[in-house]
Amino acid sequence: MDANSVIHAEVLVLGGGPGGYTAAFRAADLGKKVVLVERYPVLGGVCLNVGCIPSKALLHVAQVIHEAEAFAEHGVSFSRPVIDLDKIRSWKQSVTQTLNQGLAKLVKQRHITLIQGVGKFATANEVVVEKADGGQQTISFDHAIIAAGSHPSKIPLFPNEDERLWDSTDALALKSIPKKLLIVGGGIIGLEMATVYHALGAGVSVVELMDQIIPGCDKDLVTPLQRRIKKQYENIWLQTRVQAIEPTDEGLKVSFEGKNAPNSEVFDAVLVAVGRRPNGKQIAAEKAGVAVDEQGFIPVDSQQRTNVHHIFAIGDIVGNPMLAHKASYEAKIAAEVISGVKAGFDALTIPSVAYTDPEIAWMGLTENQAQQQGVEYEKAVFPWAASGRSLALGRNEGLTKIICDKESGRLLGAGIVGPGAGELIAEAVLALEMGADAEDISLTIHAHPTLSETFAFAAEMMEGTITDLYIKK
Numbered sequence: 001m002d003a004n005s006v007i008h009a010e011v012l013v014l015g016g017g018p019g020g021y022t023a024a025f026r027a028a029d030l031g032k033k034v035v036l037v038e039r040y041p042v043l044g045g046v047c048l049n050v051g052c053i054p055s056k057a058l059l060h061v062a063q064v065i066h067e068a069e070a071f072a073e074h075g076v077s078f079s080r081p082v083i084d085l086d087k088i089r090s091w092k093q094s095v096t097q098t099l100n101q102g103l104a105k106l107v108k109q110r111h112i113t114l115i116q117g118v119g120k121f122a123t124a125n126e127v128v129v130e131k132a133d134g135g136q137q138t139i140s141f142d143h144a145i146i147a148a149g150s151h152p153s154k155i156p157l158f159p160n161e162d163e164r165l166w167d168s169t170d171a172l173a174l175k176s177i178p179k180k181l182l183i184v185g186g187g188i189i190g191l192e193m194a195t196v197y198h199a200l201g202a203g204v205s206v207v208e209l210m211d212q213i214i215p216g217c218d219k220d221l222v223t224p225l226q227r228r229i230k231k232q233y234e235n236i237w238l239q240t241r242v243q244a245i246e247p248t249d250e251g252l253k254v255s256f257e258g259k260n261a262p263n264s265e266v267f268d269a270v271l272v273a274v275g276r277r278p279n280g281k282q283i284a285a286e287k288a289g290v291a292v293d294e295q296g297f298i299p300v301d302s303q304q305r306t307n308v309h310h311i312f313a314i315g316d317i318v319g320n321p322m323l324a325h326k327a328s329y330e331a332k333i334a335a336e337v338i339s340g341v342k343a344g345f346d347a348l349t350i351p352s353v354a355y356t357d358p359e360i361a362w363m364g365l366t367e368n369q370a371q372q373q374g375v376e377y378e379k380a381v382f383p384w385a386a387s388g389r390s391l392a393l394g395r396n397e398g399l400t401k402i403i404c405d406k407e408s409g410r411l412l413g414a415g416i417v418g419p420g421a422g423e424l425i426a427e428a429v430l431a432l433e434m435g436a437d438a439e440d441i442s443l444t445i446h447a448h449p450t451l452s453e454t455f456a457f458a459a460e461m462m463e464g465t466i467t468d469l470y471i472k473k
Contacts, residue, residue: 009035012141017045019315019327020147026335028110037119062199121288150316178268186213190273205235304334353422361425364413376406380461389449400454409437438462
């Protein structure tokens with residue numbers, strides 16, 4: 001292929017993460033000639049390579065270590081685990097490589113043209129790619145789908161050039177286990193990394209600006225996790241901010257301010273996990289006439305269409321929540337609309353999961369939102385201390401909560417905290433999408449003894465038919 005030749009795509013997809021590759025695959029399956037542009041040598045984006053997938057591999061390592069420790073109380077004792085970082089790292093990489101190879105095979109099977117390099121708009125119908133080999137490639141297109149994702153937020157006042165100051169990608173590289181690790185940000189990413197590094201032997205401290213960890217999640221769901229990690233971690237400082245970070249020979253000297261602010265402390269490493277920013281300002285969108293807001297998000301309609309009729313956008317770059325499963329859902333909509341299929345964003349909810357220990361998962365309306373919106377609701381909370389399966393796992397701190405419309409009993413939201421909550425939330429999502437009410441859920445026979453039946457027990461509490469607990473009338 002001549003470096004300066006123009007190739008034509010019926011559908012050009014900019015970005016090869018979960019949104020981008022899904023859009024490319026769906027468009028190809030619908031008969032379109034697709035060109036996919038990805039800046040890195042492998043597909044999968046942040047999620048597969050430096051996000052969801054490697055973090056889950058490391059979280060599984062953490063789970064095994066924690067379970068082995070905990071079972072000493074139940075009569076099974078193991079010697080202290082020997083941590084071989086090189087082996088853990090190579091196993092984690094083998095997981096991502098297997099998925100990378102699978103995606104590369106799917107690209108070939110679908111006859112998609114894959115170009116590696118950084119793509120930017122030149123006009124409303126052309127993208128120029130600065131290729132990895134130094135050449136340029138111009139691609140003209142009938143339709144484009146922007147799936148350029150997001151990047152970790154950096155705090156300008158911090159010494160970002162210091163290799164002891166990490167973002168999530170650095171934390172997942174697992175180069176070393178710091179003796180003292182500070183995590184700035186008590187959201188999902190920060191707490192998942194805290195889970196991993198604590199299990200591997202780091203002394204972990206967490207600092208969070210808000211008055212609870214995982215802000216945005218109902219407090220009763222967060223409380224079991226907070227109680228557990230309070231015993232495990234060195235410190236959890238809430239309503240506290242990092243004022244400054246000063247590099248010294250001994251480590252990074254961090255000073256704090258806020259309600260419970262400690263004196264300055266020196267840490268071997270500091271992980272900044274204060275969210276992610278969209279890449280909307282990095283693709284020369286203005287040359288295509290595509291509107292980008294001040295934050296870098298690209299506004300779209302319910303068909304994922306930008307203000308330019310033939311250009312679509314999906315995933316992190318179109319707004320929160322920045323979740324891979326939202327991106328792939330939106331990807332199919334964009335590809336289908338371009339291909340003449342009637343499609344639009346009509347999901348009633350997008351589930352959220354913190355893969356901490358215990359896991360926290362929620363979907364639909366939260367209790368906080370219901371109160372803010374003045375929604376008349378009823379709730380039921382089933383404690384896992386009354387679940388035979390939970391007790392058999394040696395874990396009784398979990399709970400399952402459902403929120404229903406006061407008048408109709410229709411399910412509005414649900415939250416689960418406990419081992420496996422991320423798997424269990426799927427039933428609640430399906431129930432909401434199908435318009436189920438508490439009676440539908442309570443009359444659905446669940447296998448016993450399972451954690452899934454706690455969802456039915458919560459519904460029985462709502463209905464007043466529960467026999468596994470005594471509730472005074």
